[in-house]
Amino acid sequence: xxxxxxxxxxxxxxxxxxxxxxxxxxxxxxxxxxxxxxxxxxxxxxxxxxxxxxxxxxxxxxxxxxxxxxxxxxxxxxxxxxxxxxxxxxxxxxxxxxxxxxxxxxxxxxxxxxxxxxxxxxxxxxxxxxxxxxxxxxxxxxxxxxxxxxxxxxxxxxxxxxxxxxxxxxxxxxxxxxxxxxxxxxxxxxxxxxxxxxxxxxxxxxxxxxxxxxxxxxxxxxxxxxxxxxxxxxxxxxxxxxxxxxxxxxxxxxxxxxxxxxxxxxxx
Amino acid sequence: xxxxxxxxxxxxxxxxxxxxxxxxxxxxxxxxxxxxxxxxxxxxxxxxxxxxxxxxxxxxxxxxxxxxxxxxxxxxxxxxxxxxxxxxxxxxxxxxxxxxxxxxxxxxxxxxxxxxxxxxxxxxxxxxxxxxxxxxxxxxxxxxxxxxxxxxxxxxxxxxxxxxxxxxxxxxxxxxxxxxxxxxxxxxxxxxxxxxxxxxxxxxxxxxxxxxxxxxxxxxxxxxxxxxxxxxxxxxxxxxxxxxxxxxxxxxxxxxxxxxxxxxxxxx
Numbered sequence: 193x194x195x196x197x198x199x200x201x202x203x204x205x206x207x208x209x210x211x212x213x214x215x216x217x218x219x220x221x222x223x224x225x226x227x228x229x230x231x232x233x234x235x236x237x238x239x240x241x242x243x244x245x246x247x248x249x250x251x252x253x254x255x256x257x258x259x260x261x262x263x264x265x266x267x268x269x270x271x272x273x274x275x276x277x278x279x280x281x282x283x284x285x286x287x288x289x290x291x292x293x294x295x296x297x298x299x300x301x302x303x304x305x306x307x308x309x310x311x312x313x314x315x316x317x318x319x320x321x322x323x324x325x326x327x328x329x330x331x332x333x334x335x336x337x338x339x340x341x342x343x344x345x346x347x348x349x350x351x352x353x354x355x356x357x358x359x360x361x362x363x364x365x366x367x368x369x370x371x372x373x374x375x376x377x378x379x380x381x382x383x384x385x386x387x388x389x390x391x392x393x394x395x396x397x398x399x400x401x402x403x404x405x406x407x408x409x410x411x412x413x414x415x416x417x418x419x420x421x422x423x424x425x426x427x428x429x430x431x432x433x434x435x436x437x438x439x440x441x442x443x444x445x446x447x448x449x450x451x452x453x454x455x456x457x458x459x460x
Numbered sequence: 461x462x463x464x465x466x467x468x469x470x471x472x473x474x475x476x477x478x479x480x481x482x483x484x485x486x487x488x489x490x491x492x493x494x495x496x497x498x499x500x501x502x503x504x505x506x507x508x509x510x511x512x513x514x515x516x517x518x519x520x521x522x523x524x525x526x527x528x529x530x531x532x533x534x535x536x537x538x539x540x541x542x543x544x545x546x547x548x549x550x551x552x553x554x555x556x557x558x559x560x561x562x563x564x565x566x567x568x569x570x571x572x573x574x575x576x577x578x579x580x581x582x583x584x585x586x587x588x589x590x591x592x593x594x595x596x597x598x599x600x601x602x603x604x605x606x607x608x609x610x611x612x613x614x615x616x617x618x619x620x621x622x623x624x625x626x627x628x629x630x631x632x633x634x635x636x637x638x639x640x641x642x643x644x645x646x647x648x649x650x651x652x653x654x655x656x657x658x659x660x661x662x663x664x665x666x667x668x669x670x671x672x673x674x675x676x677x678x679x680x681x682x683x684x685x686x687x688x689x690x691x692x693x694x695x696x697x698x699x700x701x702x703x704x705x706x707x708x709x710x711x712x713x714x715x716x717x718x719x720x721x722x723x724x725x726x727x728x
């Protein structure tokens with residue numbers, strides 16, 4: 193995707209962007225790819241609150257359905273919308289629904305009980321919530337700063353996503369082996385272990401973090417390779433929960449995948 | 461999935477369903493699997509309009525993200541929500557956004573120009589809209605009736621989804637080969653061809669319908685097999701647009717897939 197002819201795209205999209213966005217070159221260049229917000233070639237100020245909610249909901253749903261091209265920041269126009277969503281009931285209801293659907297699916301499975309029935313979990317925004325960090329960093333409106341984020345990770349104070357914690361315990365009780373597969377670095381193993389335990393996740397089969405040789409890989413590539421290693425080791429990946437499509441897509445895939453909501457950031 | 465222990469699941473879910481739903485055995489049994497609407501164990505009548513919108517939006521988003529277990533009808537509680545969505549601006553905005561993201565992606569590709577650069581389209585709710593039919597059949601609240609639906613198909617009067625028609629033309633102009641891959645039967649080839657042309661779709665490379673041997677297959681299996689045949693024939697599947705996840709998932713997958721919104725029905 194890095195070979196995209198950006199100048200041509202810029203020309204193409206210029207007719208789709210409202211002038212207030214176009215004039216903000218800093219915001220524009222912060223996008224990996226320009227994302228038209230489809231504001232129908234009129235001024236943002238002409239939209240009332242309901243219309244902006246509709247547009248931002250549409251943007252959020254497109255992200256959840258994996259329809260959006262790669263993006264680096266949320267649309268400026270949707271900052272208040274995202275703030276409201278992640279701090280409000282909508283996010284909690286969505287998280288609970290995904291967990292409930294996962295439980296319903298899991299209960300319908302016949303586990304073989306040989307210790308090879310696996311459920312894979314991502315960690316950030318899947319088991320642990322970094323919302324306290326993102327509250328201080330614009331809910332995804334600021335370009336991701338890995339140095340700042342690693343300082344936050346080192347605190348090991350990210351709370352559990354409650355719906356996921358309950359799902360996690362239910363899956364353990366059903367007999368699933370849990371494998372944690374995260375984009376975090378091997379250097380963050382100790383703080384990640386500490387944070388998971390203090391947040392209530394007490395037991396897992398393996399915690400896989402990025403080794404040195406994994407650091408240059410796309411998340412989807414790294415995670416697919418790790419899933420392939422699980423199959424090679426005789427595991428059956430029956431469920432996979434993640435907040436990014438790069439947690440879920442790629443060969444091999446889990447029998448069922450569950451996409452947790454995340455309107456704040458995108459990882460390829 | 462047909463081996464699900466339904467009585468056990470029923471027992472499990474009974475605590476999650478509101479009593480008004482539980483008492484409606486006809487509606488309950490119409491689900492392939494029970495889908496808890498997560499109404500927090502209280503009466504539906506206690507929810508005001510905002511809360512019901514939030515719950516039904518959450519259900520719709522979960523569907524778009526492929527998180528829902530298989531379902532046969534929409535939740536009764538969400539009938540008015542779905543009616544409002546598909547007849548209102550939300551559906552049009554969502555359809556336009558998916559088309560715009562597809563165009564942005566397509567414009568960034570370097571086509572080889574050898575006639576093997578392919579975009580695959582599903583037909584129903586992807587190119588053609590059956591909304592006139594579903595308006596007369598409860599927007600997915602009624603169990604699908606294949607006899608009635610085939611009578612509607614035979615009329616060949618389904619209108620184009622305008623955003624898809626424009627995308628389609630742009631992809632043709634860029635040099636893509638278009639392959640139409642539908643779950644409709646080979647017996648419906650003539651009316652499908654006629655309907656597509658009258659709705660404005662004038663040119664395609666191939667129209668693939670279910671042959672006799674495909675009729676017992678899940679849509680995801682049938683469509684994956686057909687994509688595999690395309691690869692065998694030397695085609696590169698660069699884009700795939702469909703309103704069902706069974707249009708998009710399975711091996712091989714397109715380089716990029718685009719999930720059009722559809723809150724009315726689910727096809728495995």
